[in-house]
Amino acid sequence: MNRRQFTRLAIAGASLAPFISVAQAEASFEQRKTQADAVSIKAHKDFMAVEGIKMMGNEKIAMLLYPGFYAADLVNPQFIFNSMMGAKIYLVSPTEDLTPVEAGGISIVPTHRQSECPDDLDILFIPGGAMGTLKAMQNQQFIAFIKAKAAKAKYITSVCTGSLLLAKAGLLKGKKATSHWTTLDILAKFGTTAVKERVVWDGNIVTGGGVTAGIDFALEILAALRGQQYAEVIQLQAEYDPAPPFNAGSPDKASPFVRDTVANMFAPLLVSMEHELET
């Protein structure tokens, strides 16, 4: 194969494995790199040209941090939202400074102060947590901030117990929503149709289940905003082809011992969260 044939093959966007092996056999690193750049540019152009895919956008996405939230609730959706070319993500501080926020053994730096968070959000996102979420429910300023930013948001969203913060802000009355499985009973007592599903849509309210449900949640939102094929590309990039080593991810699948252990260990927190919605 001569150089011209090789170029044609590479530019044609053949799948990567044959491209690499052909390139390695015949070309220097610099040649391979030049070809790979061309292949990449073509892939971007081809992707942009597909009907139904919205490659560029200017969505404003606010993800609210507060002490003690679960980093995992936030970071999986953040990885997926961060793939939205042109979109802007605001990691909003719970205060007026940019002090790192503790998030379950890991500290994350906010990018914006509350006063810098736009009103015309495409996505308002609230992560969940345990004791930190209870304390956030008790923080009137924080709850008022959620309510204010929800007023004009295109989508009002949460993962895990983040939905209890939406409930506390009065945003889930009469709505269908989900939460971490241990808190569904609580949600149901305060005027919400609590549903045990991975992702629940009700109008502009989109809620995800516990922690890892944030992946399914964010892929659904990405598909709604940028098209299903965009979401599939990011799913493949994230290699989201789950293979849980055990079958214990849901209370109806786990053994009664495992299920009761989780529910009972969290009982004090759950009683306190319920009390917080009563008051």
Added chain:
Amino acid sequence: MNRRQFTRLAIAGASLAPFISVAQAEASFEQRKTQADAVSIKAHKDFMAVEGIKMMGNEKIAMLLYPGFYAADLVNPQFIFNSMMGAKIYLVSPTEDLTPVEAGGISIVPTHRQSECPDDLDILFIPGGAMGTLKAMQNQQFIAFIKAKAAKAKYITSVCTGSLLLAKAGLLKGKKATSHWTTLDILAKFGTTAVKERVVWDGNIVTGGGVTAGIDFALEILAALRGQQYAEVIQLQAEYDPAPPFNAGSPDKASPFVRDTVANMFAPLLVSMEHELET
């Protein structure tokens, strides 16, 4: 039901839903909270008593940060490792200060300097990334640090392209390992048996696939260190009962268009990563 019967029921560790509803019908918040505390303490004691579960430990876990790593590669395992009571997690800075490290649109604060990272690690963990991982492969000091800390580590581990950093440090020669699917061919060219599996064990080397494989990876390690039921409790807490909205999480499941888009978009990076292992 009188108070004594109620107490007996609560202490018996009945599942949460009946507990909450009984409690709410008859007791004040303070009474409910006291009962819930007792239920929680009993659940912890019962859990600790189960054969095969190691509730407390003193594992030392180092998770290495470097500019441009994928936060999602790190945070899912961190959530799971953080459940290991008594274990200590070192989020190790790539430098001798504790400046926040950029991780794909999110900044994470290291907890320890390189000089503070122990040698006798139970887990050495390397997250993956894209351009940031290439730059880390080119950072001789960082590669030497990985090699040094691997020398006495009980488990040498990675998620996603983190395995290319292990390869660069010479730790995967003659070993079976996995990586992000786009980089398996590269790994295979440099003396590693590259396997397309979610989690791969070879002696004390445990590697996970792309990004979200970190969940499966960490649950397997948790089970090895603390027992399967411990891992199941954390799986249920993380509600890891995945329901991907699309079937595109693996190159053999995604459409050829989606697969080629990802492979071709990343072609320049892949050529550069391959070159880095050659040199």
